[in-house]
Amino acid sequence: MHIHSLRCFGARPGTGNPALVIEDGDQDPDVRLSLARARDTTCVFLDTSADGALVIDYYYPHKRSPLCIHATLAVAAVLLARDPYTGTIAVRTAVEGQRLELVRTGDDYFVRLSAQPVAAKDVGADTAAALLGVPAGSLATPPRVASIGSPKLLVKVTDTDALYGLAPDLARIAAWSKETGINGIYAWCRRDDGTFEGRNFNHLDPRLEDSATGVAAGALTALLGLGIRLRQGRATGGDCLIRTRMEGGAILVGGAVETF
Known part of the structure; x- marks a missing residue:
């Protein structure tokens, strides 16, 4: 091995x-x-x-x-x-x-x-907001489901303050994910510098929050129809940058890799 x-x-x-x-x-x-x-x-x-x-x-x-x-x-x-x-x-x-x-x-x-077809239906703002522990009116746009192979519920919030002010009910999200076949919630926002920032919720333990979620970056690219630069990891003490682009009907998701 x-x-x-x-x-x-x-x-x-x-x-x-x-x-x-x-x-x-x-x-x-x-x-x-x-x-x-x-x-x-x-x-x-x-x-x-x-x-x-x-x-x-x-x-x-x-x-x-x-x-x-x-x-x-x-x-x-x-x-x-x-x-x-x-x-x-x-x-x-x-x-x-x-x-x-x-x-x-x-x-x-x-x-x-x-992008992959998704059997799961889009989720209402009330449901998404309750799972994230915020008022429904605080969501910037209606939540959407998208996938490049692992479906995500994409929930846009207004800014980075709102992103890091979320209070997700991780146990409810896990149960909801199992019921709907959606692999958790990805909350995201557009930053002032034109890049994007996000957080992924699909673990019961808050210490296991992702520092980078490539399937969510790809799903967001499919939803927006454009390549993006997506930052993630502040909540975990990490510092990650995911780059995506579109080539015809294909989506490319990537970034730096180093051995250690």
Whole structure:
């Protein structure tokens, strides 16, 4: 078993979401989940299928996931470093079989993918506001559901003060997410400098709030129809910057990756 340790989406060296890329790992899902719990970080397992395709399998410390963008960027950094002249590497996800493309642009890595259909219905402002612990009138626009492979309820608030003044009911959000099939709430706002800032709520423990949520950045890009620069991590003491862009019908989500 070979383990690579990387940080992704860091806004400066030494910051970013950690991920472990594991090659030649045990195939048992329970063993994989146990490793993620023991390491207390996101683990992504790189496998080769019977037909020769590269397959990536994601595990958080608390569950297996259909898609994790920052872990996919870690895979991109490992694979593309072996052949810097390789333009694009195609992979697919283990749970949903979603096809992804890994690319490098300058010093940044990107995952190219497409917006995905969402079965879940949009949620009313009253429901979203109650889950976030704020008055419905404080939401800037009606909440919307969007997905690039892991559906998010996107809730716009007025500014960064409102973003960090939220009082989410994490237990209710977890129960609501299970009932609706939506993977948590992503609250966001537009900053005065034209960038965006966001927070992700899908854990029961507030200490586990994401420092960067690539699937939410991609979902927000799909919703807005434009590439963005999205800041995240202030609530966790992190400093992350996610970059997205659109190329025809494709969405690219990426940022910096470094080994540690």
